[in-house]
């Protein structure tokens with residue numbers, strides 16, 4: 001029977017990456033996407049911007065919305081301090097199953113908690129279910145029309161504190177116009193656009209970094 005793209009991506013990781021070496025997992029996925037098949041990972045170019053933000057924030061608690069095959073999950077977790085925790089939400093059970101295996105191959109199972117389900121359902125349960133006060137960093141990379149409602153939901157649920165950082169992928173391509181309009185005009189955020197390209201292409205895209213001012 002026909003394999004899926006996430007299954008082929010996982011096979012490339014298991015073939016080309018070293019178990020327990022997160023950066024070799026990142027490299028293997030980028031190689032697969034450049035040489036074999038495009039996939040919607042944040043990629044190596046935007047990934048370097050992601051790395052610099054993670055290193056600067058040095059977060060103890062991270063929320064990722066949209067795991068897909070765990071490329072950015074592994075990329076972020078590989079830069080976290082020892083006792084930091086990353087919670088990643090994935091809607092699609094097949095993607096989640098692949099992501100779990102990529103995370104295991106990278107040896108990052110103790111830093112990452114993958115939760116299956118819709119962000120709108122899980123965000124209100126974060127505090128009670130995962131003993132989370134607030135998130136130091138949120139990486140938005142899920143449904144593009146969920147960035148705005150989920151940001152408002154995180155505000156309402158008290159999951160953001162003065163200084164929390166939101167980093168949003170794909171604000172140009174596919175685009176998140178309502179999110180950009182809100183976050184750039186709200187007095188409660190200070191935003192900065194990092195111009196880049198859609199993963200593995202020459203198409204313009206970028207990351208929007210926003211600090212919650214409380």
Ligand SMILES: O=C(CSCCNC(=O)c1cc(-c2ccc(F)cc2)cc(O)c1O)c1ccc(O)c(O)c1
Pocket residue numbers: 040041042066068091092141142143144169170173174198199
């Ligand atoms: O994929 C999802 C929703 S979450 C992923 C959101 N991410 C994107 O859509 C995304 C898309 C693109 C992109 C795609 C085509 C282009 F031509 C250009 C850009 C790039 C990104 O970096 C992205 O993050 C899902 C949910 C439930 C399911 O049942 C299911 O099969 C799939």
Ligand SMILES: [Mg+2]
Pocket residue numbers: 040041042141169170
């Ligand atoms: Mg993306």
